[in-house]
Every structure is written in structure tokens, then in C-alpha cells.
Amino acid sequence: xxxxxxxxxxxxxxxxxxxxxxxxxxxxxxxxxxxxxxxxxxxxxxxxxxxxxxxxxxxxxxxxxxxxxxxxxxxxxxxxxxxxxxxxxxxxxxxxxxxxxxxxxxxxxxxxxxxxxxxxxxxxxxxxxxxxxxxxxxxxxxxxxxxxxxxxxxxxxxxxxxxxxxxxxxxxxxxxxxxxxxxxxxxxxxxxxxxxxxxxxxxxxxxxxxxxxxxxxxxxxxxxxxxxxxxxxxxxxxxxxxxxxxxxxxxxxxxxxxxxxxxxxxxxxxxxxxxxxxxxxxxxxxxxxxxxxxxxxxxxxxxxxxxxxxxxxxxxxxxxxxxxxxxxxxxxxxxxxxxxxxxxxxxxxxxxxxxxxxxxxxxxxxxxxxxxxxxxxxxxxxxxxxxxxxxxxxxxxxxxxxxxxxxxxxxxxxxxxxxxxxxxxxxxxxxxxxxxxxxxxxxxxxxxxxxxxxxxx
Amino acid sequence: xxxxxxxxxxxxxxxxxxxxxxxxxxxxxxxxxxxxxxxxxxxxxxxxxxxxxxxxxxxxxxxxxxxxxxxxxxxxxxxxxxxxxxxxxxxxxxxxxxxxxxxxxxxxxxxx
Numbered sequence: 001x002x003x004x005x006x007x008x009x010x011x012x013x014x015x016x017x018x019x020x021x022x023x024x025x026x027x028x029x030x031x032x033x034x035x036x037x038x039x040x041x042x043x044x045x046x047x048x049x050x051x052x053x054x055x056x057x058x059x060x061x062x063x064x065x066x067x068x069x070x071x072x073x074x075x076x077x078x079x080x081x082x083x084x085x086x087x088x089x090x091x092x093x094x095x096x097x098x099x100x101x102x103x104x105x106x107x108x109x110x111x112x113x114x115x116x117x118x119x120x121x122x123x124x125x126x127x128x129x130x131x132x133x134x135x136x137x138x139x140x141x142x143x144x145x146x147x148x149x150x151x152x153x154x155x156x157x158x159x160x161x162x163x164x165x166x167x168x169x170x171x172x173x174x175x176x177x178x179x180x181x182x183x184x185x186x187x188x189x190x191x192x193x194x195x196x197x198x199x200x201x202x203x204x205x206x207x208x209x210x211x212x213x214x215x216x217x218x219x220x221x222x223x224x225x226x227x228x229x230x231x232x233x234x235x236x237x238x239x240x241x242x243x244x245x246x247x248x249x250x251x252x253x254x255x256x257x258x259x260x261x262x263x264x265x266x267x268x269x270x271x272x273x274x275x276x277x278x279x280x281x282x283x284x285x286x287x288x289x290x291x292x293x294x295x296x297x298x299x300x301x302x303x304x305x306x307x308x309x310x311x312x313x314x315x316x317x318x319x320x321x322x323x324x325x326x327x328x329x330x331x332x333x334x335x336x337x338x339x340x341x342x343x344x345x346x347x348x349x350x351x352x353x354x355x356x357x358x359x360x361x362x363x364x365x366x367x368x369x370x371x372x373x374x375x376x377x378x379x380x381x382x383x384x385x386x387x388x389x390x391x392x393x394x395x396x397x398x399x400x401x402x403x404x405x406x407x408x409x410x411x412x413x414x415x416x417x418x419x420x421x422x423x424x425x426x427x428x429x430x431x432x433x434x435x436x437x438x439x440x441x442x443x444x445x446x447x448x449x450x451x452x453x454x455x456x457x
Numbered sequence: 458x459x460x461x462x463x464x465x466x467x468x469x470x471x472x473x474x475x476x477x478x479x480x481x482x483x484x485x486x487x488x489x490x491x492x493x494x495x496x497x498x499x500x501x502x503x504x505x506x507x508x509x510x511x512x513x514x515x516x517x518x519x520x521x522x523x524x525x526x527x528x529x530x531x532x533x534x535x536x537x538x539x540x541x542x543x544x545x546x547x548x549x550x551x552x553x554x555x556x557x558x559x560x561x562x563x564x565x566x567x568x569x
Contacts, residue, residue, distance in 0.1 A: 209508045209510075211501065211503055211508060212503060267502070267505070270505070271502045271505060271507070272502075273502055275502060275503070277503055277504055278504070281504060314504075314505070317504045317505055318504075318505045318506075321506065330504060
């Protein structure tokens with residue numbers, strides 16, 4: 001990640017001019033990362049029951065609105081402005097993205113600050129969306145929207161500064177997080193745990209069957225995530241002049257493949273079947289784990305990172321039943337566990353020949369890098385967990401985080417969004433169109449007759 | 458008049474339809490159904506969580522028959538639906554008081 005992890009690149013070539021190639025590449029990468037949020041929405045949406053799929057989609061999708069607005073107003077400044085004590089950044093010019101020159105370059109890179117700002121925005125949008133998977137079927141949409149706004153402000157923007165901002169304290173210590181193992185995945189996973197302690201389980205958890213309602217949608221989402229992740233990872237180098245971004249791209253593919261096979265193998269041995277949900281989940285686990293490591297390891301190292309993450313996450317998703325917390329779509333089992341695995345494995349598999357000269361234990365670097373990685377993991381995990389718990393408590397006090405019991409049983413799609421996802425009424429007919437009230441006095445009366453009866457059949 | 462109701466395996470529907478057509482049946486009603494008999498359900502696994510699915514998808518066929526044809530029609534249906542494996546389903550017959558063809562108002566055997 002920019003600018004400080006670029007120790008090796010800085011030595012090779014300090015760019016001073018705007019690179020049209022890098023700029024074009026990074027704009028495309030930004031678009032790729034953007035598509036991960038709808039991808040995640042599908043991935044999650046297919047896994048919930050039919051009565052809350054729209055709510056699940058919306059919890060991700062609305063982030064594209066909320067976080068974008070906050071990012072422009074102050075988020076970019078907090079995350080990537082001038083360092084204040086290693087903890088947070090600020091630069092007045094960045095507020096409203098106002099005082100930035102058209103060709104002003106980001107650090108030592110060849111891309112404009114605007115491009116860096118929009119690329120990083122997409123990360124900020126995705127991260128809170130990841131948390132929503134833990135909260136399926138049961139939270140108020142307004143409470144979620146408020147939590148998203150608070151969480152990115154107090155947790156994501158500062159943590160992004162710690163890890164990637166010039167002068168951020170984890171960054172200065174030499175913690176390697178190429179594209180977001182700590183800042184994105186551990187951050188979101190630990191937050192999910194904190195919020196879960198406030199929100200509680202779904203009604204019927206461990207008792208009622210809660211099968212995924214649409215596995216093709218899950219596969220579609222996993223595919224989009226995999227596709228977008230190439231931008232997420234290889235784009236995190238901000239340019240192409242030294243080949244590091246290409247290695248990150250290759251490692252992303254290799255680790256994801258290995259993790260998918262690892263999860264499938266575990267599942268076949270343990271449960272007797274290769275499931276599509278297992279393939280999709282394994283792929284995502286691999287993507288998560290290679291995120292911090294894709295600029296530090298060789299493709300063989302990526303193979304190991306992926307295989308370890310695939311099996312480990314397949315084991316971890318069963319823990320919620322043992323401990324009784326309802327991490328509905330396994331944000332902790334996949335993102336927290338996968339993020340920790342990837343971040344720590346950097347300490348073992350870093351070759352010292354890609355993004356920086358830092359070597360892991362298996363490449364003669366001793367335990368130093370592993371120690372730094374552990375510090376990064378623990379710091380982000382504890383901060384995110386604690387602050388997310390407090391924020392969720394606050395939201396709960398203010399407006400109640402959960403929907404009422406009858407609304408949860410009916411389904412939040414109908415009660416919060418006034419829609420249902422699928423029309424199964426093969427015979428058509430039966431729906432009565434209701435005009436909005438002409439006067440503010442209340443809902444229009446139902447005229448049961450002729451013109452307003454819609455018969456589709 | 459009799460109403461013959463059959464609950465069968467979904468993949469036998471085509472054979473049953475052909476057999477009934479060959480027999481001379483002019484119309485029937487098919488519904489997607491789910492249920493269980495001695496076959497019981499099956500197990501599905503989602504991220505390691507195993508769910509027992511009790512209700513198995515089935516097809517329900519309803520066909521009206523004249524009293525004289527009912528027994529032979531039932532035999533034809535059973536023969537077409539049979540695979541010999543568990544879960545082949547069931548066929549039963551009940552008496553019907555009246556049937557009316559909606560378009561013409563014909564009643565009884567004429568309405569079949």
C-alpha cells in the first residue's frame with residue numbers, strides 16, 4: 001500500500017510526473033473495487049431467507065450512498081490527511097475534496113490525488129458492508145444506516161490511517177498490510193463480533209432451519225467479488241512500473257483457487273459433499289487471506305496462504321453453534337479468521353523480494369516480521385471490537401437496533417422496505433393498486449372495484 | 458363417478474400422462490406437492506450445518522373417472538408411476554357426487 005510500504009519501489013524509481021497509464025489503470029481498479037459492494041450484496045443476499053433478501057442487499061448497497069458522502073466531506077481527510085500523532089490524519093484541503101490540484105500527485109506515485117481518493121473510497125464503502133452479514137434478518141434499517149455513518153467515522157477512517165496513512169503508527173512500525181487484511185477484514189470481523197453482542201441472535205437460531213434461499217445468487221456474488229478483488233489487490237500498489245502489482249494479481253488468483261479447493265476437500269471429508277456454498281465461501285476466504293499478503297509472498301507462498309485459510313475458515317464457521325453467537329453469514333468465521341490468517345502468514349512467507357525487503361520466518365527473516373504482524377492484528381482487532389460494541393450500544397439506546405419480534409418473523413423486506421423480492425403468484429391477479437393519498441390526512445381508501453384491480457393473468 | 462388422486466415421484470409424470478392419454482383420459486390436474494411417507498426426508502449441508510429436510514417434492518395428479526373405468530384407470534396409473542423403489546407414492550379413489558363442465562353446463566359423465 002502507498003506510500004510508505006513502497007520502500008523498495010521508492011528506491012527503484014521515484015516518480016514525479018503524472019503517469020497516464022497508472023492513472024487509467026487506477027481508475028479501472030476503482031471501478032473494480034466498486035463492483036465488490038454489489039457483489040457482496042448478492043453473496044450475502046443469497047444466503048439469507050427469502051423474507052429478508054432485499055434488506056440484506058440494501059444494507060450493503062446503501063453504503064455506496066452514506067460512505068461516499070462522508071468520504072467527500074471529511075473521510076478522506078481523516079484517513080489520508082497530514083498525520084496527527086500517528087492516530088488520525090487531517091488536511092483542510094481534503095474536506096469536500098476541494099483544495100486538490102487537478103494534477104497534484106499522491107505521494108511518490110504517478111497518479112492524481114483525486115484518483116487515490118476515489119480508489120480508497122471504494123474500500124471505505126466495502127468495509128462496513130462486510131459487517132452486515134452478521135446482522136441478517138433482524139436489524140432496523142435506520143439503525144444500520146446510523147451505525148454505518150458512526151462506524152466509518154470513528155473506526156474505519158482512523159484505522160485506515162494507522163495502517164496506510166503516511167505517519168500512521170502501525171505503518172511506521174512496519175506492519176505489512178498490502179490491501180486491507182487488518183484495516184478491512186479484521187476490522188469488519190471484529191466489529192461484527194462487537195455489534196453481535198448488542199444485537200443478539202435471530203429468533204429461532206439453532207432451532208429453525210435457516211437455509212440459504214438462493215445459492216446461484218451466492219455464486220454470482222462470489223464471482224463478482226473475485227473479479228473485483230483483482231482491482232482491490234493489484235491496484236493497491238497504485239502503479240505498474242515495477243511489477244509488484246502483477247505479482248499481487250497472480251497471488252490473488254492462486255490463493256483463491258487453493259482456498260476454494262481446501263474448503264471443498266475439508267467439506268467432502270467431514271460432511272460428504274462438495275457444496276456450492278462451500279466453493280463460494282472458500283474462494284472468499286482465500287481472497288480475504290491473500291489481501292494483506294499478496295505483495296509480500298511468492299505464488300507458492302500464496303498457495304500455502306490460500307490452502308491454510310480455506311481449511312481454517314471451514315473449521316471456524318462451525319464455532320458459532322458451539323459458542324451460541326449468531327454470526328448469521330459468518331463474517332467472523334471468514335473475514336476475521338481469514339484476515340488474521342493472512343496477516344500472520346505474511347510473517348512466515350514474506351520473501352523480501354516483492355513489495356519490500358522484509359522477510360518472514362521461512363525466508364530467513366526470523367520472528368521480527370511475525371511479531372509486527374501480530375501487533376497489527378491485535379491492535380486493530382481490539383480497537384474495532386471495543387469501539388464497535390460501544391457504538392452499537394449507543395445506537396441501541398437511542399433508537400433500538402433490532403426490529404420488533406413480529407416484524408422479524410414477518411420479514412424485514414415487507415416491514416422496512418415495503419417490498420417482497422420475488423413474485424411467486426403464478427396466477428397473477430389479486431393485487432390491488434393503491435394510489436398515494438391526495439391529502440396528507442392518511443392513506444387513501446381502498447376502492448375495491450373495477451379500474452384499480454390489476455389482473456396480470 | 459370417482460375422483461382418483463395420485464401422489465407420485467415427479468420424474469414419473471410424463472409416463473403417467475402418456476399412459477392416461479392412451480387410456481382415453483381427456484383432462485387431468487397436476488399440482489406440485491411435498492410430503493413424506495416411508496421414504497422420509499434427506500439431509501442437506503450448508504457451511505457445515507446439517508438440516509434434515511422432512512418433506513420431499515412430489516407431484517399430485519387428480520383425475521375424474523366414470524365408475525366403470527375407475528378400477529382399470531387406477532391400475533394403468535399405478536403401473537406407469539411405479540419404479541419399484543421406496544417413495545413411489547400412493548393412489549386413492551373417492552366417490553364424487555357431481556361434476557359440471559363450466560363452459561356448457563353439462564353434468565355427470567358428459568362433463569368428463
